[in-house]
Amino acid sequence: MNFSIPLCQWGRHAYVGASHFLFMRQFIFLLTLLALAACAPIRIPLAATPTRAIASTSIAPTNAPPSANATREPTARPSQTPTGTMKIKVFFVxxxxxxxxxxxxxxxxxxxxxxxxxPITTAPLTAALRELFSLRDAQIGQSGLYNALAQSPLKIESVSIIGERAEIQLSGTLKLGGVCDNPRVDAQIKETALQFSNIKSVSVSINGTPLEKILSEK
Structure with missing residues (x-):
């Protein structure tokens, strides 16, 4: 039996086989592309969300000038005293x-x-009396005022406030320049104590003897 195939028929069969091979390659390539496309994530565009504008807040500077109703401390006061000091009064004639x-x-x-x-103190009456007794000049500066206590070395033993009464205990010697010094000494001591609003009356003794008795014997 003769199975020989003519040359022209063999060539035609070879051409058909090659075409079929190319078709299969293209078909596989397309399937591969479709498979990859199916696996890719699907992106859905999101609508833009409008943002709300934040209102700006203005803050006034801390060094803004005070309002018209504000009051200022005066730069200086007639009664102003240096730091750590206080004013008291002593009395002369x-x-x-x-x-x-x-x-x-x-x-x-x-x-x-x-x-x-x-100097500032919590015992201003004692401090005022101590200041009075420390001044040893009969004439007070250029004021022309007279100090009837200038020759009297007096020391404070105690000062007590009982109600509205000040009781002052002194020690030392009272020296007077004449009968007119009697009311002067009395006034200098007592008025120095009476400058304080909580004191309405004053009693004074020297070495345990009331001042009134000492003055009455001079």
């Missing part, structure tokens, strides 16, 4: 003043307050 410069006392004199600066 204006001779023959007849009550023009201060409260009238005996012998036509006046008792006059003089302000002094002292």
């Amino acid at each position: 204006a001779l023959d003043d007849k009550g023009k410069s201060g409260k009238a006392i005996g012998c036509a004199d006046s008792i006059v307050a003089v302000e002094r600066l002292i």
Whole structure:
């Protein structure tokens, strides 16, 4: 039996086989592309969300000038004292003043307050008396005021406040220059104590003897 195939028929069969092979390659390539496309994630575009504008807040600077109703501390005060000090009054005599410069006392004199600066203290009455007794000049500066206590070395033993009464206990020696010094000494000590609003009356003793008795014997 003869199975020989003519040459032209063999060539035609070879051409058909090659075409079929190319078709299969293209078909597989397309399937591969479709498979990859199916596996790819699907992206859905999101609608843009509108953002709400944040209102700006203005903050006033801390160094803004005060309002018209604000008040300022004065830069200086007539009664201002240096830090750590306080003002007290001690009393001296204006001779023959007849009550023009201060409260009238005996012998036509006046008792006059003089302000002094002292360190701040919780016992201002004791401090004021100590200041009074420390001044040893009969004439107080250029004021012309007289100090009837200048020759009297007095020391404070105790100061007590009982109700509205000040009780002052002194020790030392009281030296006077004449009968007119009696009301002067009394006024200088007592008016120095009476400058404080919570004190309405004053009793004074020297070495345990009331001042009134000592003065009555001079």
